[in-house]
Amino acid sequence: xxxxxxxxxxxxxxxxxxxxxxxxxxxxxxxxxxxxxxxxxxxxxxxxxxxxxxxxxxxxxxxxxxxxxxxxxxxxxxxxxxxxxxxxxxxxxxxxxxxxxxxxxxxxxxxxxxxxxxxxxxxxxxxxxxxxxxxxxxxxxxxxxxxxxxxxxxxxxxxxxxxxxxxxxxxxxxxxxxxxxxxxxxxxxxxxxxxxxxxxxxxxxxxxxxxxxxxxxxxxxxxxxxxxxxxxxxxxxxxxxxxxxxxxxxxxxxxxxxxxxxxxxxxxxxxxxxxxxxxxxxxxxxxxxx
Numbered sequence: 001x002x003x004x005x006x007x008x009x010x011x012x013x014x015x016x017x018x019x020x021x022x023x024x025x026x027x028x029x030x031x032x033x034x035x036x037x038x039x040x041x042x043x044x045x046x047x048x049x050x051x052x053x054x055x056x057x058x059x060x061x062x063x064x065x066x067x068x069x070x071x072x073x074x075x076x077x078x079x080x081x082x083x084x085x086x087x088x089x090x091x092x093x094x095x096x097x098x099x100x101x102x103x104x105x106x107x108x109x110x111x112x113x114x115x116x117x118x119x120x121x122x123x124x125x126x127x128x129x130x131x132x133x134x135x136x137x138x139x140x141x142x143x144x145x146x147x148x149x150x151x152x153x154x155x156x157x158x159x160x161x162x163x164x165x166x167x168x169x170x171x172x173x174x175x176x177x178x179x180x181x182x183x184x185x186x187x188x189x190x191x192x193x194x195x196x197x198x199x200x201x202x203x204x205x206x207x208x209x210x211x212x213x214x215x216x217x218x219x220x221x222x223x224x225x226x227x228x229x230x231x232x233x234x235x236x237x238x239x240x241x242x243x244x245x246x247x248x249x250x251x252x253x254x255x256x257x258x259x260x261x262x263x264x265x266x267x268x269x270x271x272x273x274x275x276x277x278x279x280x281x282x283x284x285x286x287x288x289x290x
């Protein structure tokens with residue numbers, strides 16, 4: 001069976017700048033299906049809309065936009081497509097030492113260096129931070145190069161002080177691993193992304209990465225801090241959340257379209273994962289359904 005590793009995305013700095021800044025209108029940055037990575041740290045602000053986030057071993061569904069900081073070489077899918085409904089998507093790419101290692105070692109840069117280190121697991125910011133700093137990130141579009149740099153440093157500094165944030169992957173999770181580990185986990189993530197609606201056998205996945213089933217189970221838990229079964233179920237539940245919010249289909253159809261073959265199990269798992277029943281979740285998010 002053919003498997004596809006995440007693509008290395010080559011990023012070039014914006015003209016006259018030490019980093020890359022790009023602002024996309026609506027769905028013009030449609031990369032939701034692309035599993036990719038790059039050595040640059042990524043700061044992305046999605047203005048409005050709702051969609052799926054897959055960053056490393058983390059998968060979730062966002063609403064009312066998203067503000068993310070993604071570490072170097074941490075594989076992820078794109079966040080917007082024609083169904084997302086976002087107004088804009090602004091993406092900033094910076095190399096880990098984009099201003100030089102000596103500059104980042106300065107005492108005044110301590111908070112920025114700290115937030116860049118925390119980004120190795122991926123960070124999602126919420127509430128007031130998302131709105132306030134997201135607006136400033138968008139305003140960088142019309143700033144001259146020096147002011148744009150000052151704004152970026154200010155945003156990173158304030159992100160480090162934010163209290164409304166979530167680290168998306170387990171402490172220490174990063175695909176800055178041995179090449180063999182990198183290849184293995186990439187194969188697994190791609191397989192789940194492409195086959196979560198089907199029955200997935202742990203034995204089959206183990207064989208894809210040339211490991212015995214017990215060894216694979218221990219390996220996956222060590223890398224992601226969750227069992228493979230938990231990861232697959234989370235992926236399915238997030239897809240179900242997306243369907244409930246975006247598609248006018250029955251909850252029974254959502255269950256089977258998300259890869260569950262037992263409605264009772266789906267209902268129980270969904271409530272444990274979201275704290276709400278599928279019908280409650282749909283009611284709260286019905287404004288998203290067109």
